[in-house]
Amino acid sequence: MAKPKVAFYWAASCGGCEITVTELGMKLVEVGDLVDIVLWPCLMDFKYSDVEAMADKEIDVCFFNGAIRTSENEHLAKMLRAKSKTMVAFGACSHMGGIPGLANNYDKESIFERVYDTSPSLDNSAGTRPGISTKMPEGEIVLPSFYEQVKTLDQTVEVDYYLPGCPPVAEQVGAVLGVILEGKLPEPGAVIGVGKKTNCDECERTKRSNGHVRIKAFKRPHEILADPEVCFLEQGLICAGPATRAGCGLPCIQGNMPCRGCYGPPEGVEDQGAKMLGAIAAVIDAKTTEDVERVMDTIVDPLGTYYRFNLPDSILSELKYGNGNGKQ
Amino acid sequence: MSHTKVKTNSFADQVRLIPGGEHLDVCFACGTCVSKCMIQQKAEPEYNPRRLIRQVMMGREEAAFTNPTTWMCSGCDLCFPACPQEIHISEVIGAVKHLAIEAGYSSPLETVSVDEGLCAGCGICGMACPYEAPELIIKEINGSMDRVAEVDSNKCLGCGTCVSACLTGAISRPGVSNSEMKERILVAEADNGQPNLMTFVCDWCLRASADVELLESYPENVHVIHIPCSGRIDPEIALLALRSGIDGVLICGCQPGECHYQRGTLVSACKITLLNLMLGRMDMAGGRVRFVQIGTRDRGRIKKEIDGMLELLSPQPEVH
Ligand code: SF4
Ligand code: SF4
Numbered sequence: 267m268a269k270p271k272v273a274f275y276w277a278a279s280c281g282g283c284e285i286t287v288t289e290l291g292m293k294l295v296e297v298g299d300l301v302d303i304v305l306w307p308c309l310m311d312f313k314y315s316d317v318e319a320m321a322d323k324e325i326d327v328c329f330f331n332g333a334i335r336t337s338e339n340e341h342l343a344k345m346l347r348a349k350s351k352t353m354v355a356f357g358a359c360s361h362m363g364g365i366p367g368l369a370n371n372y373d374k375e376s377i378f379e380r381v382y383d384t385s386p387s388l389d390n391s392a393g394t395r396p397g398i399s400t401k402m403p404e405g406e407i408v409l410p411s412f413y414e415q416v417k418t419l420d421q422t423v424e425v426d427y428y429l430p431g432c433p434p435v436a437e438q439v440g441a442v443l444g445v446i447l448e449g450k451l452p453e454p455g456a457v458i459g460v461g462k463k464t465n466c467d468e469c470e471r472t473k474r475s476n477g478h479v480r481i482k483a484f485k486r487p488h489e490i491l492a493d494p495e496v497c498f499l500e501q502g503l504i505c506a507g508p509a510t511r512a513g514c515g516l517p518c519i520q521g522n523m524p525c526r527g528c529y530g531p532p533e534g535v536e537d538q539g540a541k542m543l544g545a546i547a548a549v550i551d552a553k554t555t556e557d558v559e560r561v562m563d564t565i566v567d568p569l570g571t572y573y574r575f576n577l578p579d580s581i582l583s584e585l586k587y588g589n590g591n592g593k594q
Numbered sequence: 595m596s597h598t599k600v601k602t603n604s605f606a607d608q609v610r611l612i613p614g615g616e617h618l619d620v621c622f623a624c625g626t627c628v629s630k631c632m633i634q635q636k637a638e639p640e641y642n643p644r645r646l647i648r649q650v651m652m653g654r655e656e657a658a659f660t661n662p663t664t665w666m667c668s669g670c671d672l673c674f675p676a677c678p679q680e681i682h683i684s685e686v687i688g689a690v691k692h693l694a695i696e697a698g699y700s701s702p703l704e705t706v707s708v709d710e711g712l713c714a715g716c717g718i719c720g721m722a723c724p725y726e727a728p729e730l731i732i733k734e735i736n737g738s739m740d741r742v743a744e745v746d747s748n749k750c751l752g753c754g755t756c757v758s759a760c761l762t763g764a765i766s767r768p769g770v771s772n773s774e775m776k777e778r779i780l781v782a783e784a785d786n787g788q789p790n791l792m793t794f795v796c797d798w799c800l801r802a803s804a805d806v807e808l809l810e811s812y813p814e815n816v817h818v819i820h821i822p823c824s825g826r827i828d829p830e831i832a833l834l835a836l837r838s839g840i841d842g843v844l845i846c847g848c849q850p851g852e853c854h855y856q857r858g859t860l861v862s863a864c865k866i867t868l869l870n871l872m873l874g875r876m877d878m879a880g881g882r883v884r885f886v887q888i889g890t891r892d893r894g895r896i897k898k899e900i901d902g903m904l905e906l907l908s909p910q911p912e913v914h
Contacts, residue, residue: 477717548722
């Protein structure tokens with residue numbers, strides 16, 4: 267039997283998802299023996315034209331990390347979709363938009379203004395802005411265009427499976443590769459490489475007073491020395507654990523840092539940020555409106571906190587950008 | 595000196611011994627509390643703290659333990675400022691309830707239950723609940739020890755604040771479960787041409803019956819959804835409503851200090867303020883989601899709020 271053909275691709279992402287694959291170490295060598303890697307710009311030398319030359323559905327599995335921010339991201343997503351039997355949204359950015367997706371609370375112009383005009387580390391007195399097409403003596407050169415909004419992979423092409431995480435943890439990647447090689451993938455549409463409930467289910471930290479502590483003031487991780495044994499939320503640290511699907515094995519929490527939510531919402535939640543906001547608001551210790559205001563004032567950057575990894579996937583983005591945000 | 599153990603404690607004495615029950619003697623049964631109570635007006639005509647106190651004084655345990663008053667008082671304390679004797683009647687009722695539970699009686703109210711297969715043991719519900727009804731316990735589930743929530747159904751009054759806060763959908767109450775709430779939102783057909791307003795009204799904030807009746811008189815583009823407490827609203831529900839084509843969401847709860855379930859209105863104030871802040875960050879300000887806290891004296895205010903929202907939303911929704 268021919269070895270399955272596998273492609274890895276990165277769009278708007280940091281590269282961490284690629285690193286997590288290399289974290290598989292010697293296992294990766296085994297995987298390399300079992301599959302035929304046909305595209306992996308981060309590690310190997312392929313040209314887009316090699317992929318373009320392939321027949322439709324010739325690639326068995328494509329692991330696509332990164333959000334869709336530019337026309338190039340979109341072009342590659344569409345091309346790889348056409349060439350692949352199975353498309354896996356790999357990592358938080360392609361799954362939900364991820365950190366690059368936070369840019370959805372700015373418009374394109376204000377992003378350009380910051381990056382090309384007002385950034386303090388920049389001298390762009392000529393006011394140069396990237397142009398999509400520039401005429402040079404040698405001919406026309408073209409850059410991808412920068413879109414008004416960040417989209418998830420499934421708002422761009424049809425996605426078969428979601429492997430969450432920023433980045434997905436290596437053990438889960440290994441497990442998923444195993445499942446694929448055995449041909450035991452679940453029904454399309456499933457989130458794979460994850461646990462059943464939320465992170466709190468796996469968290470060993472203690473809850474005081476049987477879980478009846480309420481919060482007078484929220485704090486940020488750098489402001490206190492967190493007790494490594496006690497629930498972060500009870501210490502006033504906003505932890506996304508209750509709003510986040512288990513599966514990562516809790517590396518952040520074991521490192522004494524609250525969960526940031528990268529594995530996305532549990533089953534049944536359509537807007538992770540809104541649900542998490544609802545849960546965090548419900549634990550405040552308040553008897554009067556003034557108390558509410560006092561506690562609320564201690565929540566720094568609610569949008570960035572609740573929607574850290576999922577803004578493009580949220581109903582907020584859907585409302586802002588209209589129907590263009592619907593899943594494929 | 596008698597050698598037989600004489601039962602010295604009358605029922606009233608037993609009530610007096612429970613903290614809060616000592617107020618019993620100060621009450622002169624004027625009934626002012628009854629006239630202030632929203633439960634009697636809105637939910638249970640049989641609800642009557644004065645009658646309960648009489649039953650206690652007369653030693654009618656059985657009657658007191660099965661009296662709905664014993665179980666329905668939410669401790670909102672609306673009656674307290676009106677009481678000429680300055681008694682926290684809710685504490686006396688609480689003392690009777692304490693004895694009733696000890697005697698093996700249990701709450702007749704519709705309360706929440708936990709699906710242990712879904713519960714992650716995060717404890718958010720117990721932190722959210724005004725009465726600390728959910729508690730985290732460690733128990734064996736499918737062969738392994740797991741931390742899950744367990745609800746003391748004698749403490750739960752069914753406000754639904756925990757249901758909105760729970761992220762796994764494990765804790766629920768018939769009538770206000772996530773799926774039922776979503777269903778109620780989605781059946782609301784958008785009415786063309788008119789601004790569509792979805793109004794969530796807590797069961798307690800409208801004191802005047804004229805205000806309650808008024809809600810029925812609006813045309814179809816004003817969709818009214820009754821909820822036990824504004825604390826049941828979660829920001830996702832408001833967003834789902836907007837996504838389904840609703841132009842604006844108005845949530846009505848009680849004024850702080852008058853909330854039937856003590857803290858639901860405060861929790862919701864926090865939720866909706868932050869939601870609006872985030873909508874603003876996404877360039878969607880303009881009051882499309884509004885939370886109002888209606889006081890017991892705010893007769894007629896609901897009309898002003900609904901009409902105000904309709905005006906704001908006409909002729910075009912703010913967004914796009
Ligand atoms: S909030 Fe939900 S998941 Fe968390 S402990 Fe309560 S019932 Fe369980
Ligand atoms: S429904 Fe209300 S009273 Fe009952 S457990 Fe939940 S928060 Fe507490």
